[in-house]
Amino acid sequence: MDSKKFVLINIILLINFTVFAQYGKQKNADNLFNKFSFVNASEVYKTLIENNFNTDYSIRQLADSYAFMRNPDSAAVYYKKAVEQNHVPIEYYYKYAQSLRGIKDYKESRIWLKKFKDFGGTIDDPKILKDADFITSIFNAKQQYFLKEVSFNSKYSDFGAYDYHNSTFFTSSRDEGVSTKHIYGWNGEPFLDIYEIQKDSNDSIVNHKSKLKGEVNSVYHDGPVTITNDGKTMYFSRNNYNKNGLAKDKAGISHLKIYKATLKNGLWIDLEELPFNSDEFSTGHPSLNHDNTKLYFASDMPGGLGGTDIYYVDVNADGSFGSPQNLGNIVNTSKNEVFPFLNNEDTLFFSSNGHQGLGLLDIFATITNKDQTIVSVLNLGVPVNSSKDDFSFFMSEDGISGYFASNRDGGVGSDDIYAYHRILPLKAEGIVNNAINNKPIPNAIVILFDANNNEIAQLETDENGYFEINIDRDTDYKMLAKQVKFEDATILLTSKNISKSATSISANLSLNPVQNIVVLAELNTIYFNYEQFNIRQDASVELDKIVRMMLYDYPNMVIRIESHTDSRGRIKFNDWLSQERAKATFNYLVSKGVNASRITKYEGFGERQLVNGCDGSIHCDEKNHQLNRRTEFIVIKMK
Numbered sequence: 001m002d003s004k005k006f007v008l009i010n011i012i013l014l015i016n017f018t019v020f021a022q023y024g025k026q027k028n029a030d031n032l033f034n035k036f037s038f039v040n041a042s043e044v045y046k047t048l049i050e051n052n053f054n055t056d057y058s059i060r061q062l063a064d065s066y067a068f069m070r071n072p073d074s075a076a077v078y079y080k081k082a083v084e085q086n087h088v089p090i091e092y093y094y095k096y097a098q099s100l101r102g103i104k105d106y107k108e109s110r111i112w113l114k115k116f117k118d119f120g121g122t123i124d125d126p127k128i129l130k131d132a133d134f135i136t137s138i139f140n141a142k143q144q145y146f147l148k149e150v151s152f153n154s155k156y157s158d159f160g161a162y163d164y165h166n167s168t169f170f171t172s173s174r175d176e177g178v179s180t181k182h183i184y185g186w187n188g189e190p191f192l193d194i195y196e197i198q199k200d201s202n203d204s205i206v207n208h209k210s211k212l213k214g215e216v217n218s219v220y221h222d223g224p225v226t227i228t229n230d231g232k233t234m235y236f237s238r239n240n241y242n243k244n245g246l247a248k249d250k251a252g253i254s255h256l257k258i259y260k261a262t263l264k265n266g267l268w269i270d271l272e273e274l275p276f277n278s279d280e281f282s283t284g285h286p287s288l289n290h291d292n293t294k295l296y297f298a299s300d301m302p303g304g305l306g307g308t309d310i311y312y313v314d315v316n317a318d319g320s321f322g323s324p325q326n327l328g329n330i331v332n333t334s335k336n337e338v339f340p341f342l343n344n345e346d347t348l349f350f351s352s353n354g355h356q357g358l359g360l361l362d363i364f365a366t367i368t369n370k371d372q373t374i375v376s377v378l379n380l381g382v383p384v385n386s387s388k389d390d391f392s393f394f395m396s397e398d399g400i401s402g403y404f405a406s407n408r409d410g411g412v413g414s415d416d417i418y419a420y421h422r423i424l425p426l427k428a429e430g431i432v433n434n435a436i437n438n439k440p441i442p443n444a445i446v447i448l449f450d451a452n453n454n455e456i457a458q459l460e461t462d463e464n465g466y467f468e469i470n471i472d473r474d475t476d477y478k479m480l481a482k483q484v485k486f487e488d489a490t491i492l493l494t495s496k497n498i499s500k501s502a503t504s505i506s507a508n509l510s511l512n513p514v515q516n517i518v519v520l521a522e523l524n525t526i527y528f529n530y531e532q533f534n535i536r537q538d539a540s541v542e543l544d545k546i547v548r549m550m551l552y553d554y555p556n557m558v559i560r561i562e563s564h565t566d567s568r569g570r571i572k573f574n575d576w577l578s579q580e581r582a583k584a585t586f587n588y589l590v591s592k593g594v595n596a597s598r599i600t601k602y603e604g605f606g607e608r609q610l611v612n613g614c615d616g617s618i619h620c621d622e623k624n625h626q627l628n629r630r631t632e633f634i635v636i637k638m639k
Contacts, residue, residue, distance in 0.1 A: 034400050063081075068367055147383050158417050160223050191222075191239075233260055275321055283299045301324065338350065366378075446460070446479060446481050456477075478492055524542050571606060575604060
């Protein structure tokens with residue numbers, strides 16, 4: 001392989017690696033964004049913008065990230081860039097207006113709010129608009145989450161849904177037919193128990209057979225739960241009781257406590273009460289962080305800010321616990337904060353009736369800075385929140401689905417579990433394949449252009465020829481695919497007039513191979529020794545590449561063989577010698593299984609087609625003469 005080809009291949013490999021890395025970064029940034037890890041997401045979006053990869057999309061995502069981090073100055077800068085984009089979704093007019101409010105530019109904010117309305121935008125909830133905290137207004141500029149029914153609700157209280165591996169755990173008072181002594185006097189329903197069903201089960205019949213196996217469920221309230229990463233330990237809430245029944249404090253109130261259980265032979269047993277429980281106050285609603293080093297919970301223990309607050313304790317390597325730490329006044333208020341949950345990016349979600357919301361208990365997410373310090377909270381808005389109590393939020397590892405519970409109107413029980421999902425960005429996805437044999441083309445470069453032919457992004461197909469990239473709705477695009485062995489191909493692509501529920505559109509491209517065997521087979525030129533026509537060892541390696549290509553990649557390809565000599569020797573002898581070289585090449589290919597009918601001609605041209613000036617008029621060294629002693633291959637047809 002000559003040095004120029006080596007350099008070219010390395011450049012291509014470097015470009016391909018870079019292109020692949022950029023799209024991987026975009027997927028990672030979106031994943032972080034969906035999990036409310038806005039600091040980390042913003043750093044990746046900035047890198048994508050610097051590398052000019054899907055810039056319009058990344059600018060909008062970066063603007064949102066800055067807004068949710070309570071940074072209106074930076075948010076306004078990038079929202080300004082966003083609203084200058086062609087076909088930008090109109091909610092960005094609203095978001096820009098709200099970020100301008102955040103920097104107290106009320107005059108300009110009113111201009112963009114009017115533009116939002118003029119383009120058909122509506123402001124559904126006046127409570128959100130009047131919110132002095134602009135990030136909630138921005139988050140709710142469009143619906144973030146969509147709801148779907150779950151099959152396992154009952155006419156009683158159901159909440160605390162929590163996915164772990166292939167199971168869904170939840171808390172329910174559905175245990176009908178129990179004796180009246182096991183009825184909770186507060187609401188006339190049976191006491192709560194913990195249930196386990198197969199994840200994504202469509203079976204609506206969930207009865208006592210689905211109760212958690214072991215010693216966790218008692219005759220009083222049990223649940224909800226959280227489970228360690230290794231699946232061996234469960235933490236759960238339970239009523240404080242003893243052999244005489246519910247244990248009560250001096251005021252006659254029975255409190256919650258947190259316990260842990262161990263999984264042994266399919267049973268949750270060996271219950272232990274955690275050391276920071278008390279008969280005088282409640283601790284409940286446990287949730288672990290991603291590496292199980294901290295346990296979060298709600299408590300009305302003395303020293304809080306009022307009502308119930310969110311606390312955490314360190315979980316030490318030896319299984320002991322640290323002292324409870326109050327999360328402070330950014331999270332906690334003078335009222336009630338309950339049901340903490342941490343996703344796998346350690347974003348904390350909780351319910352509160354002390355922060356500004358839409359009704360009673362609302363669900364909030366915390367926003368952290370680079371030091372992972374909580375700096376603000378964000379109301380998740382409708383439809384997750386309602387005018388009633390909304391609580392026990394759970395987010396799956398994918399960051400786009402999960403559960404929460406609510407006693408809102410329209411449910412089947414006193415509390416119901418709701419599943420939610422987040423609409424993913426629309427993506428174009430497809431396969432780049434070989435137009436002759438339909439085989440996928442790995443490492444092809446796909447370039448996306450806007451309607452004005454401006455490049456938006458480059459990406460690379462995987463080993464199956466597959467690619468995907470986020471695109472905007474209601475927009476026209478052009479897409480080009482190329483690979484060194486193929487001719488470029490272009491298609492027009494549109495995301496207009498497609499269903500709002502669609503998450504992808506097809507963008508397949510077929511490339512015609514270049515009719516150049518040297519390129520197709522990654523062939524080095526075949527050379528011969530002076531005045532000889534035998535196939536050298538280095539030539540046989542190259543010829544084997546042609547054999548593989550003709551037998552497996554292009555079984556209908558037809559070629560012609562042309563051989564040559566250098567200028568030394570008599571013309572008649574060189575004509576004969578080149579013909580023998582062509583014949584030797586032909587015989588080699590046929591001996592390896594290539595049908596002779598697929599080689600239309602093997603022909604020698606003597607010294608008539610030199611590749612350099614070594615025609616005898618100047619002195620040439622052996623290296624330059626060698627370049628003329630060669631065989632070349634011409635594609636006659638591909639099919």
